[in-house]
Amino acid sequence: MKRIAAGIDVGGTNSAFGFVDSDGNIIASGNIKTDISDDFDVYLNLLISEINNVFSTIKGDYEIAGYGIGAPNGNYFHGTIENAPNLRWKGKIEFTKNLSAITGKPAFLTNDANAAAIGEKIFGKAKDLNDFVVITLGTGLGSGIYCGGKLLYGSTSQAGEVGHIIVEKNGRLCGCGRKGCLEKYASATGIKLTAHELLKNSNRKSLLRNYPENEIGSKLIYECAVKGDELALECFDFTGEILGRALANVTAVLSPEAIFLFGGLALAGDIIFNPVRKYCEENLLNIFKGTVKIEKSGLKENSAAILGAAALFFSESGV
Amino acid sequence: MKRIAAGIDVGGTNSAFGFVDSDGNIIASGNIKTDISDDFDVYLNLLISEINNVFSTIKGDYEIAGYGIGAPNGNYFHGTIENAPNLRWKGKIEFTKNLSAITGKPAFLTNDANAAAIGEKIFGKAKDLNDFVVITLGTGLGSGIYCGGKLLYGSTSQAGEVGHIIVEKNGRLCGCGRKGCLEKYASATGIKLTAHELLKNSNRKSLLRNYPENEIGSKLIYECAVKGDELALECFDFTGEILGRALANVTAVLSPEAIFLFGGLALAGDIIFNPVRKYCEENLLNIFKGTVKIEKSGLKENSAAILGAAALFFSESGV
DSSP, X not given: OEEEEEEEEEOSSEEEEEEEOTTSOEEEEEEEESTTOSOHHHHHHHXXXXXXXXXXXXXXXXXXXXXXXXXXXXXXXXXXXXXXXXXXXXXXXXXXXXXXXXXXXXXXXXXXXXXXXXXHHHHSTTTTXXXXXXXXESSSEEEEEEETTEEOOTTTSOXXXXXXXXXXXXXXXXXXXXXXXXXXXXXXXXXXXXXXXXXXTOXXXXXXXXXXXXXXXXXXXXXXXXXXXXXXXXXXXXXHHHHHHHHHHHHHHHOOSEEEEEXXXXXXXXXXXXXXXXXXXXXXXXXXTTTOEEEEOSSOTTTHHHHHHHHHHHHHHOO | OEEEEEEEEEOSSEEEEEEEOTTOOEEEEEEEESTTOSOHHHHHHHHHHHHHHHHHTOXXXXXXXXXXXXXXXXXXXXXXXXXXXXXXXXXXXXXXXXXXHHHOXXXXXXXXXXXXXXXXXXXXXXXXXXXXXXXXXXSSEEEEEEEXXXXXXTTTSOOOOGGGOBOSTTOSBOTTSOBOBGGGTSSHHHHHXXXXXXXXXXXXXXXGGGSOGGGOOHHHHHHHHHTTOHHHHHHHHHHHHHHHHHHHHHHHHHOXXXXXXXXXGGGGTHHHHHHHHHHHHHHSOGXXXXXXXXXXXXXXXXXXHHHHHHHHHHHHHOO
């Protein structure tokens, strides 16, 4: 009997899950709506039922060894989701306790950016690295950090909020209520704001002016940048500058061997990696120059969240 | 026979050493000049000879179990001092290898700020903490970081350069060649520069104007602040603001349970701690508010370096 983990990625709208073996193969997958009810039990019972349905379709001699969960506002120490603004369940949700009570199997939970880092360590490019950082560039900026071979949780389990480093005094207003957080610059949201500002504050020509304001997002900025549009390229340069400077500061604290970028913006390739690398290297303290690689994540965009969640299970249970 | 460690603190001018038992008692101590020669071997032989001299005066049944060394530009991974700008020995100095070859005893070396953190963990206020930061406020700003119960070295052994986080774009020129490093603001040097700037850029009254410019340093600024001098108090407020903001960012990355301040500026007590705490708390991400204490180090100023170096030995050897 081959033991596989069920990796669950809890998103605001959908929850995706997949059965993953210890080599990182996804054997089967499925998903349910996350926002079906204010009552967590309704969601959990549906999730387990759907997981069992999909499992029953798998051919071969497999056993579910346990569950790994990546979730927004996940607390690894308690296996809970706490006060997640983008989920319908309020307060503290006892995710792993209730899941294990029903299934009789071990379950582990962490936040989604930590899951991405664990995925990189177990199945991605960081297998042989002890000190590295994974930065997820989505709507916001998440991060998961390995120090000395272990995921960094800090005293609260909430370490790794690189997205909420304040990089600009009195800068852009962040959803957290403060101003100038990194994620308001270096994320899909951030580059969109940058484009809107550059368009508004000048009369410079740009392909972006051919589109209504509400259509100008990170994808369109990328497409225009690929066509050589100077203003669009400047958006990426500015984003890369702010991110590169922040990563130089993060390196002064952590001295990682590598920083992996993951998520939407990272798909822009050289257009984002070149300025990030340039400004990071320029701003590094001498002793760190040449010591830190900035690379694309080794996990595929569409399977990374499930692989990361499953990797959490493998990492914790030593299966 | 009771086993004791020799803790050695290598400074630019003097090297202090002391014999420390596993309870943190300094049983005897001594020192030699660090800058007697360009030849490291001359220094090392004198150091060992003087250590043996002092050891021979100790009454009681003791044995030197080994050596711990705190040194500027110390590389823990290699037991070396590398390109230290303030020491006469050039290049890479094989400190632990040569010391052990002569004495036949194990030796461990780390940089001085890391030694301070290890001292806090073994003999100070951090005995029960797994995640904390020690900030040393001297001529510069050093830091030693514990994550998950282990000192953070990163991939290069040089992690923990919090003093070289860039906090002001195009700010004050730092000795490292870059601009705006934290240690050019939050250190004895930093507060001196702040006072000189405030005095130069205004006509405001201040007790500090009674002294020639070259006498206005951190000690005098402190003495005037204690007397209620507004400009001197503003120097501490500004220093505390920059440091507090930086510590809020460090907390976003590491989520420590405590941050201990050590060294000259920390002796100013509430005058520095109040603004540091205030600005740190104000700038913390919500989830970290109330989770991190900022406190005075539990080690005494004059014995901390030797205790820290000895603690490195105890921590590594498990004696």
